[in-house]
Amino acid sequence: MNTRSIFRIADVELDVERYELRRGGVQIPLERQPMELLIMMALRHEQLVTRADIARSLWGGSAFRETDNGINTAIRKIRVALGESPEQPEYLVTVKGKGYRLNVTPSDGEEVASLPGDALRMLVLPFSNHTTNRGFEPFCDALADEISAAIGAMNPAHVLVIARTTAAQYRTITHGIADIGRHLSLDYILEGSVAIDGTQMRILTQLVRCVDQVQVWSAAYEPASQGHFDICRELRAAFATDVMSALTASGLHPLNRRSPINPAAHDDWLRGRFYWTRRVHFDAGFAAHHALGDEDFVRARAYFESAVERDPTYALGYVGLSNVFGSTAAHGFYPPKDGYPRAREAALHALQLDANLPEAHQALAGVHYFYDWDWRRAEDEFLEALRINPSHAETSRLYARLLLVQGRDAEGRAQFERAERADPIGFEGSRVFGLVQSGQYDEAIAEYCLHEGRAHSPLVHQLVATAFEIRGLYEEAVEATVEALFCSNAFARAEKIREAWDAGGYREVLQWYLRDLTARAAEGYISPFLFAELYARLAQPEPMFRWLEASLAERSPRMCELKTNPWFRRFRSMGRFRSVEKRIGL
Structure with a gap:
C-alpha cells in the first residue's frame, strides 16, 4: 500500500488509493464531487485552495453561477462527513474572500491496519x-x-x-x-x-x-x-x-x-427475478397505501410458473413462487390466507428438492416471520440461509427486520448495512430502512440530506417521508412522498396529494388518504392494517384499535412489525396496545 496516499483529519482517515473516507474502520459515505474536492485539498498539504482552483478542477473553470452553489454544497457535505461545525471549523478552514485550507496529517510510513475479517x-x-x-x-x-x-x-x-x-x-x-x-x-x-x-x-x-x-x-x-x-x-x-x-x-x-437441469427453466427464472427484484424498491405499506400496481408480481409469477412447468425438479422456481405468494399478501393485494399457505407449500417443496439452497431457507423464514409470527423458527431459517451463503442480501435485509422487532437494534442495523454492502444497487435504502425502523429519524433525515441531489430509489424517498412526518416536518414529508410517487410513475396521485396539502395542510392530506382507502375498500380487498395505520396517524385510538383487532383476526403480515412501526409509537405506553403486542407474541 502507498501509505502517502492516506491522510488523517482528526479521527477520520482519507484513503486516496481506495477512494474512501473512514472513521474507526467504517466507511463514511461521500459523493463524487465532495470526495474529489477533499482529495485535492489533502494533496495540497494545508496550502490555500482558491474557489477558482476548485471551479477549474471540478467544473472545468465554468463561469456559470451554479459553480458557486456547487462549491458551497460540496464544502458543506465535507464538513458533515468530518463531523465539524461550519461556525467553528477546526480542520476545513474558510479563508475569507480567498478559498479554503484543509489541515491534514499524512501517513509517514505507517500502515493503516485492516480490521479483522475485513473482506x-x-x-x-x-x-x-x-x-x-x-x-x-x-x-x-x-x-x-x-x-x-x-x-x-x-x-x-x-x-x-x-x-x-x-x-x-x-x-x-x-x-x-x-x-x-x-x-x-x-x-x-x-x-x-x-x-x-x-x-x-x-x-x-x-x-x-x-x-x-x-x-x-x-x-x-x-x-x-x-x-x-x-x-x-x-x-x-x-x-x-x-x-x-x-x-x-x-x-x-x-x-x-x-x-438447473433445464436451461429454459433457468432462463425463465432469470426473467422472473428481473421483475421480482424491482419490488425491493417499494416498502409494502407504502405500496399498498398508495395503490401501486402488482404488474411486476404478475410477470414474475408467470415466469416462475413456467420454470417449474419446464422442470418440476427445479428448486429455485418454487422459491420464486413462494416469494410471490407471500409478498402479494404483504403488499395488500390479497388476504393473507390466500397467499401464505401457498408460500409455505412452495418453500417446503423447494427444500425437499434442495435442502442446501439458501434462497429456500430464506423463503420459509419469511412465512414463519410474516404469517406464523414464530420468531424462533424464522431466525433459525435465516441463520441457516446465511450459513450457506453469508452474502445473500435478501436474507440479511429480512433478518434485520426480525432483529429490530426483538429489540436487538445493533444487530439489526448491522444486517441492514450488510445487505446494502452486498448489493448496493438492488438493496439501496437498507441502511435508511434500519434507521427508520429503529426510531432514528433524525439520522435518517441527515443521511438523506447528505446525499441530496443523488437519484434515490422510491424506497428511500418513502422512508424519509415517514421520518419527516414523525418529526412534524410536514411540507418536507409531502415533497418526499410526491418524489417517491413520481419515481413510481404515480403522477396523478402525487398531484392529488399536493392539492390536498394546498387546500388544508397535512391534516387534509391524511383525510384524503382516508377517503381514498374507504372508496377502494368498497370495490375490493384492502388490508385492515392500512386503516389502523391511518387512524394512528390521525391520532384517533378507538377506530385504530378496532382495525387492529380486524388485523389480528386475519393475521395481517405487517402486524409482526407492530413494535417497530413508527405510526404507533405514541400508543405503545397504553395497556390496550401492549395487550395487542402480546397476542402477536412480541
Whole structure:
C-alpha cells in the first residue's frame, strides 16, 4: 500500500488509493464531487485552495453561477462527513474572500491496519456474448451468476461478492473499471466473454484490480461438456478455485451448489427475478397505501410458473413462487390466507428438492416471520440461509427486520448495512430502512440530506417521508412522498396529494388518504392494517384499535412489525396496545 496516499483529519482517515473516507474502520459515505474536492485539498498539504482552483478542477473553470452553489454544497457535505461545525471549523478552514485550507496529517510510513475479517469486495460482471447468436445471452448471465455464487460461498470472510442484482446494472458497459470500482467501493472486478470457434466454445476471463486497472489474473477455458448447464457445472468450481488462489490460499470450501437441469427453466427464472427484484424498491405499506400496481408480481409469477412447468425438479422456481405468494399478501393485494399457505407449500417443496439452497431457507423464514409470527423458527431459517451463503442480501435485509422487532437494534442495523454492502444497487435504502425502523429519524433525515441531489430509489424517498412526518416536518414529508410517487410513475396521485396539502395542510392530506382507502375498500380487498395505520396517524385510538383487532383476526403480515412501526409509537405506553403486542407474541 502507498501509505502517502492516506491522510488523517482528526479521527477520520482519507484513503486516496481506495477512494474512501473512514472513521474507526467504517466507511463514511461521500459523493463524487465532495470526495474529489477533499482529495485535492489533502494533496495540497494545508496550502490555500482558491474557489477558482476548485471551479477549474471540478467544473472545468465554468463561469456559470451554479459553480458557486456547487462549491458551497460540496464544502458543506465535507464538513458533515468530518463531523465539524461550519461556525467553528477546526480542520476545513474558510479563508475569507480567498478559498479554503484543509489541515491534514499524512501517513509517514505507517500502515493503516485492516480490521479483522475485513473482506475484499469483488464484482462479477455479466459475461459478454461474442458469438453471433443472441440466444447465448441467458447462458452468459447464468455462467456469471454461477461463478459469482461459487466464489461467494468459498471464503466469505475474505471475499465479499457483490450480488447479481447490482452486476446486472452493468450489462452494457458504459463505465470504465475505475469508475465502477469507485462507485461500488470495489477491490476487484472479474469480467469475461464467451465465443465460438467452429464447434468449440472458448471462455476468456480476467481479474482486474480496480485501483490501478492492473490485470492480476487471466485464463482461457475450452469446456469439454456440451450442454450449457453442464458447462456451468464444469467451470464454476474451476473459475472459483483459480480466482480464490489469486487472492488467498486459505479457507477454500467444496462447492456443491446445484445447477438447473433445464436451461429454459433457468432462463425463465432469470426473467422472473428481473421483475421480482424491482419490488425491493417499494416498502409494502407504502405500496399498498398508495395503490401501486402488482404488474411486476404478475410477470414474475408467470415466469416462475413456467420454470417449474419446464422442470418440476427445479428448486429455485418454487422459491420464486413462494416469494410471490407471500409478498402479494404483504403488499395488500390479497388476504393473507390466500397467499401464505401457498408460500409455505412452495418453500417446503423447494427444500425437499434442495435442502442446501439458501434462497429456500430464506423463503420459509419469511412465512414463519410474516404469517406464523414464530420468531424462533424464522431466525433459525435465516441463520441457516446465511450459513450457506453469508452474502445473500435478501436474507440479511429480512433478518434485520426480525432483529429490530426483538429489540436487538445493533444487530439489526448491522444486517441492514450488510445487505446494502452486498448489493448496493438492488438493496439501496437498507441502511435508511434500519434507521427508520429503529426510531432514528433524525439520522435518517441527515443521511438523506447528505446525499441530496443523488437519484434515490422510491424506497428511500418513502422512508424519509415517514421520518419527516414523525418529526412534524410536514411540507418536507409531502415533497418526499410526491418524489417517491413520481419515481413510481404515480403522477396523478402525487398531484392529488399536493392539492390536498394546498387546500388544508397535512391534516387534509391524511383525510384524503382516508377517503381514498374507504372508496377502494368498497370495490375490493384492502388490508385492515392500512386503516389502523391511518387512524394512528390521525391520532384517533378507538377506530385504530378496532382495525387492529380486524388485523389480528386475519393475521395481517405487517402486524409482526407492530413494535417497530413508527405510526404507533405514541400508543405503545397504553395497556390496550401492549395487550395487542402480546397476542402477536412480541
